[in-house]
Amino acid sequence: MPSIAIIGPGAIGGTLASLLLENSDNKVSICARTPFEQLQVTAAGQTTTRDVTVHTDSTATSPVDWILLATKTYQVPQAANWFPCLSGPHTRIAVVQNGVEHLANLTPYFPSERIVPVIIDCPAERRSHGQIVRHGDVRIDIPDTENAVAFAKLFTDPAVKANLTTDWTSAAWRKLCINAAGAISALVNQPANVAATPQAAAIMEALIRETIAVGRAEGATLDESIIPTIIANAAAAPAGSMNSLHADLVARRPMEWDSRNGVIARLGQIHGIPTPYNQMAAQILSLLESNP
Numbered sequence: 001m002p003s004i005a006i007i008g009p010g011a012i013g014g015t016l017a018s019l020l021l022e023n024s025d026n027k028v029s030i031c032a033r034t035p036f037e038q039l040q041v042t043a044a045g046q047t048t049t050r051d052v053t054v055h056t057d058s059t060a061t062s063p064v065d066w067i068l069l070a071t072k073t074y075q076v077p078q079a080a081n082w083f084p085c086l087s088g089p090h091t092r093i094a095v096v097q098n099g100v101e102h103l104a105n106l107t108p109y110f111p112s113e114r115i116v117p118v119i120i121d122c123p124a125e126r127r128s129h130g131q132i133v134r135h136g137d138v139r140i141d142i143p144d145t146e147n148a149v150a151f152a153k154l155f156t157d158p159a160v161k162a163n164l165t166t167d168w169t170s171a172a173w174r175k176l177c178i179n180a181a182g183a184i185s186a187l188v189n190q191p192a193n194v195a196a197t198p199q200a201a202a203i204m205e206a207l208i209r210e211t212i213a214v215g216r217a218e219g220a221t222l223d224e225s226i227i228p229t230i231i232a233n234a235a236a237a238p239a240g241s242m243n244s245l246h247a248d249l250v251a252r253r254p255m256e257w258d259s260r261n262g263v264i265a266r267l268g269q270i271h272g273i274p275t276p277y278n279q280m281a282a283q284i285l286s287l288l289e290s291n292p
């Protein structure tokens with residue numbers, strides 16, 4: 001029975017915890033900052049409610065086979081306080097976050113061979129502690145490695161579609177193109193279909209072009225055909241669709257502006273690639289965050 005501790009039972013962590021509990025072989029525990037007794041996930045009009053083991057004190061935990069880290073990227077340093085009690089010599093960690101810095105963020109705590117970086121596409125929101133709404137299937141891109149295959153096998157629910165890729169870098173940068181462009185919604189506080197306006201579409205195109213240029217310099221294979229696709233998909237999103245960055249702005253929570261836009265400016269500077277749109281997006285979002 002693989003033992004799995006989910007750190008960060010929010011929209012993504014709560015969704016994955018519920019899906020892991022579908023597999024009765026899994027021994028699942030949750031590491032949270034706020035206690036709750038039941039995990040309720042609604043997807044496709046169906047609500048699943050389960051009693052769950054929730055820890056809020058790391059000293060009450062013990063080493064597990066898998067850690068699933070699903071906090072926001074800027075929360076990793078604090079979440080690392082869970083690692084000593086949860087980690088044994090063979091503990092592996094799946095990092096389920098947006099961005100392209102999964103390994104850079106976690107190698108200070110784990111050897112890279114025990115880190116599984118996970119790119120996830122799963123529109124989800126946390127309504128309250130332990131109450132999640134999932135708005136679609138769960139698609140994950142993971143590297144084609146022994147540990148990643150073992151991670152994917154923890155899930156038996158067909159809603160989880162795992163893509164084993166030999167080019168995880170390109171998959172991560174393709175997702176970052178979506179997330180970088182998604183900043184427009186938080187910048188103008190408008191849902192995804194603001195992309196239907198020519199002004200928003202032009203800004204999204206500029207954000208994506210910068211992301212493609214830096215991603216290519218980082219070794220990703222990125223085709224410019226994703227530009228109109230990302231913009232068209234956003235423009236056609238159901239009315240009111242919010243990405244998680246925009247949801248954080250509306251909820252007056254901190255935002256992942258650094259891992260979704262700032263990273264392009266940071267890496268662009270290393271490669272000598274100008275990234276004025278992503279740099280300004282990160283600066284404006286940081287300003288909005290500090291002056292809600």
Ligand SMILES: NC(=O)C1=CN([C@@H]2O[C@H](COP(=O)(O)OP(=O)(O)OC[C@H]3O[C@@H](n4cnc5c(N)ncnc54)[C@H](OP(=O)(O)O)[C@@H]3O)[C@@H](O)[C@H]2O)C=CC1
Pocket residue numbers: 007008009010011012013031032033034070071072073075078079080096097098099120121122123124125126243244256
């Ligand atoms: N939501 C979405 O649609 C998608 C999100 N993602 C990405 O997935 C990642 C997670 O995002 P999401 O699930 O939306 O974020 P949420 O804010 O919904 O969840 C983060 C969770 O982590 C918890 N947390 C933070 N710090 C700690 C800590 N030290 N110990 C224990 N728990 C902690 C938070 O608890 P608390 O309640 O105390 O804040 C919260 O439950 C992000 O990188 C995001 O960009 C990717 C695809 C889609």
Ligand SMILES: CC(C)(CO)C(=O)C(=O)O
Pocket residue numbers: 098120121122123124178179242243244245
């Ligand atoms: C693409 C999207 C909107 C859902 O997977 C996302 O990554 C997010 O909300 O952070």
